[in-house]
Amino acid sequence: xxxDRLEGALxxxxxxxxxxxAPDAERFTGMCHWxxxxxxxxxxxxxxxxxxxxxxxxKISLLERLLDSGVEPDNIMxxxxxxxxxxxxxxxAVAAGLGCPRVLMLPPFxxxxxxDDGLYGYMAEVIDRVGREDLQIYLYxxxxxxxxxxxxxxxxRLVKEFPNAIAGIKxxxxxxxxxxxxxxxxxxxxxxxxxxxxxxxxxxKAGGAGCISATANVNPAAIAALCSGWREADAAERQRDLxxxxxLFESAPMVAAVKAAVAICSGDAAWSRPRPPLMPLSRExxxxxxxxxxxxxxxxxxxx
Amino acid sequence: xxxDRLEGALxxxxxxxxxxxAPDAERFTGMCHWxxxxxxxxxxxxxxxxxxxxxxxxKISLLERLLDSGVEPDNIMxxxxxxxxxxxxxxxAVAAGLGCPRVLMLPPFxxxxxxDDGLYGYMAEVIDRVGREDLQIYLYxxxxxxxxxxxxxxxxRLVKEFPNAIAGIKxxxxxxxxxxxxxxxxxxxxxxxxxxxxxxxxxxKAGGAGCISATANVNPAAIAALCSGWREADAAERQRDLxxxxxLFESAPMVAAVKAAVAICSGDAAWSRPRPPLMPLSRExxxxxxxxxxxxxxxxxxxx
Numbered sequence: 001x002x003x004d005r006l007e008g009a010l011x012x013x014x015x016x017x018x019x020x021x022a023p024d025a026e027r028f029t030g031m032c033h034w035x036x037x038x039x040x041x042x043x044x045x046x047x048x049x050x051x052x053x054x055x056x057x058x059k060i061s062l063l064e065r066l067l068d069s070g071v072e073p074d075n076i077m078x079x080x081x082x083x084x085x086x087x088x089x090x091x092x093a094v095a096a097g098l099g100c101p102r103v104l105m106l107p108p109f110x111x112x113x114x115x116d117d118g119l120y121g122y123m124a125e126v127i128d129r130v131g132r133e134d135l136q137i138y139l140y141x142x143x144x145x146x147x148x149x150x151x152x153x154x155x156x157r158l159v160k161e162f163p164n165a166i167a168g169i170k171x172x173x174x175x176x177x178x179x180x181x182x183x184x185x186x187x188x189x190x191x192x193x194x195x196x197x198x199x200x201x202x203x204x205k206a207g208g209a210g211c212i213s214a215t216a217n218v219n220p221a222a223i224a225a226l227c228s229g230w231r232e233a234d235a236a237e238r239q240r241d242l243x244x245x246x247x248l249f250e251s252a253p254m255v256a257a258v259k260a261a262v263a264i265c266s267g268d269a270a271w272s273r274p275r276p277p278l279m280p281l282s283r284e285x286x287x288x289x290x291x292x293x294x295x296x297x298x299x300x301x302x303x304x
Numbered sequence: 305x306x307x308d309r310l311e312g313a314l315x316x317x318x319x320x321x322x323x324x325x326a327p328d329a330e331r332f333t334g335m336c337h338w339x340x341x342x343x344x345x346x347x348x349x350x351x352x353x354x355x356x357x358x359x360x361x362x363k364i365s366l367l368e369r370l371l372d373s374g375v376e377p378d379n380i381m382x383x384x385x386x387x388x389x390x391x392x393x394x395x396x397a398v399a400a401g402l403g404c405p406r407v408l409m410l411p412p413f414x415x416x417x418x419x420d421d422g423l424y425g426y427m428a429e430v431i432d433r434v435g436r437e438d439l440q441i442y443l444y445x446x447x448x449x450x451x452x453x454x455x456x457x458x459x460x461r462l463v464k465e466f467p468n469a470i471a472g473i474k475x476x477x478x479x480x481x482x483x484x485x486x487x488x489x490x491x492x493x494x495x496x497x498x499x500x501x502x503x504x505x506x507x508x509k510a511g512g513a514g515c516i517s518a519t520a521n522v523n524p525a526a527i528a529a530l531c532s533g534w535r536e537a538d539a540a541e542r543q544r545d546l547x548x549x550x551x552l553f554e555s556a557p558m559v560a561a562v563k564a565a566v567a568i569c570s571g572d573a574a575w576s577r578p579r580p581p582l583m584p585l586s587r588e589x590x591x592x593x594x595x596x597x598x599x600x601x602x603x604x605x606x607x608x
Binding site: 021049052053054055056057058082083084085086087090107108109110111112113114117118119121122125144145147148253275276277278279 | 325351356357358359360361363386387388389390391394411412413414415416418419421422423425429448449451452546559579580581582592
């Protein structure tokens with residue numbers, strides 16, 4: 001069975017925690033529905049989602065709750081690259097079984113300086129063990145966090161051996177030349193998502209598929225609009241606006257800043273609470289973020 | 305309830321995998337009994353154990369099998385620092401419930417550049433949620449792998465707030481001045497283990513508690529002997545011998561090299577199989593390791 005590959009704008013949805021630091025499924029599903037209404041799809045369990053501060057069980061439970069709330073599974077790209085081969089296989093199989101066979105996959109991220117042969121072996125085992133024809137793996141390339149890059153050579157081997165399963169990449173390396181190289185590689189129907197809307201217009205012009213960005217949690221409609229309207233006359237102007245907003249968030253710790261902005265935007269302070277080891281923004285950081293957003297004239301739309 | 309803190313030599317026991325890459329509990333328990341007979345205790349689920357390539361369920365199952373095989377729980381220091389707060393708490397509580405409240409704890413290792421305040425908050429939550437008076441956390445300081453050091457300031461805060469729970473450190477940073485600083489800090493009954501037997505004699509002279517070293521899987525008796533006999537006249541000579549062996553292993557990828565040596569030593573090739581993303585030594589690396597060991601006159605004792 002062949003299914004469409006994903007494209008467009010996706011948000012790595014922030015995960016709300018209650019006062020006991022447990023995931024808050026109700027706020028989570030509310031946020032997801034709001035994001036869909038703004039025109040972005042849901043890359044749940046990404047870095048911005050604090051996915052690696054959640055247990056396997058917590059992720060499965062949140063995904064089930066999200067689907068129970070009526071979200072169409074085709075709109076979801078769960079982050080499924082966990083630390084171990086066994087848990088990556090388990091979670092990917094569960095997600096695919098729930099109707100979400102398009103997954104964003106970090107490489108295994110504890111062991112450092114692993115070889116391309118080792119990473120190839122790992123991905124081959126994941127694909128073989130999940131054993132689904134409809135599996136679509138989007139490689140999550142984020143060397144600053146995972147410390148383990150997906151090299152061009154490795155991707156080339158993977159695409160040639162698993163042309164159905166290896167569907168694309170999210171490039172969070174933050175260097176345009178790398179995103180450009182992924183687009184230029186000529187892999188058939190390989191979907192390149194930039195990991196920051198800073199590169200969105202460039203990525204679309206180069207043949208990219210879209211954008212999966214932390215700040216799509218707070219600026220979803222404008223990011224989605226440039227994703228679909230990048231051929232319009234005002235695209236460069238829209239890109240400048242997006243970049244201006246992005247800059248504000250990059251001046252603070254990103255996950256905490258996005259959660260703070262969602263809290264401000266929704267009037268619901270609970271959103272600002274990350275799970276340790278991450279910390280909320282300080283009052284000063286929060287005020288600076290708010291002032292920066294005000295100064296750009298950026299309007300934060302109400303959530304929920 | 306107050307219980308003794310650990311000291312001496314411990315091996316981060318290598319984890320055997322069967323042909324389907326599943327953990328092999330029988331070989332694992334056999335190895336553990338052999339190591340105990342050689343005079344070292346069991347730091348199961350360390351880096352050398354490929355612990356972060358195992359699932360939570362696989363670790364619990366191996367620990368249960370090990371205890372069922374008759375190993376005294378006081379001889380076990382399970383690695384219990386997983387990626388998320390929830391799973392670290394779950395596994396630590398399970399291990400302590402099985403009689404192993406002395407655990408080696410990596411910091412949360414996905415998010416990078418986390419603050420000391422965030423790490424303090426994480427450890428405080430772990431201690432509070434596990435909620436056992438007999439909990440003893442040995443901090444696993446391995447910046448090259450976790451990318452998240454335990455700073456002197458952070459440890460000082462933790463020891464002062466949780467003098468019972470924060471029991472010591474395994475220092476795998478590989479710099480003697482750091483190990484010396486941990487010993488010199490003056491924290492009451494704080495146990496400092498060097499992460500390589502290269503520093504064993506220095507560590508014992510500085511007041512350290514012992515050594516938790518990958519190569520204790522293949523050279524356990526000699527490491528244990530220097531640990532207990534460091535005041536003897538031949539201690540410096542013993543240290544030179546240990547360091548000579550250690551050098552051989554550091555010239556190859558450590559986990560694969562230790563597994564290869566165990567395979568050679570036991571005549572059981574299955575030991576040489578790591579789980580992806582790690583790879584076995586190449587034939588050339590394996591021959592070089594064997595030749596190096598032969599040249600030193602090192603005798604590898606039979607296993608099991």
